[in-house]
Amino acid sequence: MHNLTSHTRIGLVAATAAGRRHAQTVAAAWPHARLVEGESVADALRSAWGLCDAVVAFLATGAVVRILAPLLGDKRTDPAVVVVDEAARHAVALLGGHAGGGNDLAEQVGALLDARPVVTTATDAVGLPGLDTLGWPVQGAVAAVSRAILDGEPVRLIADAAWPLPALPPNVQPQPATAESGEGGTADAADGGYRLLVTDRVVPLDERTAVLRPPSLVAGVGASRGVPAAEVAELLHRVLAEAGLSPASLRCLASADVKADEAGIQSTADALGVPLVTWPAARLAAVDVPDPSEVVRAAVGTPSVAEAAALLGTSGRPGDAALLVPKTATAMATAAVARHAPRGRLAVVGLGPGAADLRTPRAVAELRRAAVVVGLDQYLDQVRDLLRPGTRVLSSGLGAEEARARAAVAEAAAGHAVALVGSGDAGVYAMASPAQEYADERIDVVGVPGVTAALAAGALLGAPLGHDHAYLSLSDLHTPWEVIERRVTAAAEGDFVTLFYNPRSRHRDWQLGAALTILGKHRPPDTPVGVVRNASRPGERVHLATLATLDPAVVDMYSVVVVGSSDTRLVAGRMVTPRGYRWRS
DSSP: OOOOOTTOOEEEEEOSHHHHHHHHHHHHHOTTEEEOOOSSHHHHHHHHHHHOSEEEEESOHHHHHHHHGGGOOOTTTSOEEEEEOTTSOEEEEEEOSSTTOHHHHHHHHHHHHTOEEEOOOHHHHHTOOOGGGSSSOEEESHHHHHHHHHHTOOEEEEESSOOOOOOOOTTEEEOOOOTTTTTTTOSOOTTOOEEEEEOSBOOOOOTTEEEEOOSOEEEEEEEOTTOOHHHHHHHHHHHHHHTTBOGGGEEEEEEEGGGTTOHHHHHHHHHHTOOEEEEOHHHHHTSOOSSOOHHHHHHHSSSOSHHHHHHHTTTTOGGGEEEEEEEEEOSSEEEEEEEEOOOEEEEEEEOBSSOGGGSOHHHHHHHHHOSEEEEEHHHHTTTGGGSOTTOEEEEEOTTOHHHHHHHHHHHHHTTOEEEEEESBOTTSSSSHHHHHHHOOTTEEEEEEOOOOHHHHHHHHHEETTSSOEEEEEOOOSSSOHHHHHHHHHHHHHTTOEEEEESOOOSSOOSHHHHHHHHHHTTSOTTOEEEEEESTTSTTOEEEEEETTTOOGGGOOTTEEEEEOOTTOEEETTEEEOOOOOGGGO
């Protein structure tokens, strides 16, 4: 599957003046997109197909279909194609919706041209995860099993370990591997039912079985200097085949630091599409292996390279791995293979200040990647429409932050894919900190930044954050007031623009006034102060005052208070803190 990035080569093809105008708009916004010309529109489209990773055609859909039909090969390697109509009303993901990134490209083109993205892939249309969108290789009867999932037919999910999969609909039923089916649940589908296997083992396939390949295997590689890539590749493929393991489940190649520049190993990793991870000799030497070698120790400082590196993998925790293939050697290379246990996945997701259009695409992707979503009830209400069918939702009310953090970590430790949500940025006075206090080495943690309430408030007020500024919470529920007071004094003495989170509640009604008094001792009474309530949410309100005139009664827990520095001033009703560029003087 192609991931659309700033390095993706996008060809633009247009036939009319209007189409060229739209193409120029895209090219001006995206440096990686360019207009492709030819003797005819058909020649230009064929050239773009051959030269680019994706194509945006400002043409009639029928014309694009007729021109490209003879060129179609494999959806895993063909470019994505998006078709935009003459009036730029629709951006249609025509080819490569999942595998080529066409659906994402249609969304991006639509956002740029104010066109409606049209996505017709069945799983996207009904909100189900496509088997080829999970980030893992998928083999076998992918179309047939996907169709069965869509049609509500029973599909048996047979995994050889508890991998963190996204939410799947109720007709996909987990089933433990049986003695007959083996470790990966690989018995023939004698009952004629549909099966989705999750395994790194080579299994017999039929017209009703699809196989997801989890990233469970690490191949440790040692080599003499100058080893040919062909020798490394042949050895790896041979030992995997003899062990009945799929190369598609390789997570990485691993070796010693001294082999980081070994061309034969690096090019083999590149050909397999996996990274090369290297470890210092001292780390490798600390790993217990079945076949240590004093000859190897004398040469590179560790008695094992291949076996030890395979066990360390990417995590550096050999206790999480089992050696499946011991060291096997050729004239110039050695290889060993270890299976690494699945790790739970915890995404800590910042939802932004409230408005859907201030929520990042990555946040949406993580919500749809999760099988379990944990959060404050009012935040979960903002995103329920984004969750996959079958997602388990754990909601709780105000004041249950520690319980939410523990619940999210417990679900991830049990092997699930979990999203823990918070407003703004989850790392700013939110859930990232308590969650990661409890998350241990069993869990992969992914942080998803969000637009903070302070940034949203600053944008509404003007440009108050143009120079140095300090964030402070006035809540003394977790921090003694004496500490808060000392920090406010430091911000005042440093002449920072000061932002107050949690400024005032029904039970904490004096702290804001006290903080403003401290600031007032170090900056003039006409210093601008902005209060933004419910930034980007219903009931949004912006209030401008000064240190001398602000009434704390207009402030509550839904507000952010921004107090200017001694340089902040009002310009046309907007707070501005000068950056101090020399050209202004």
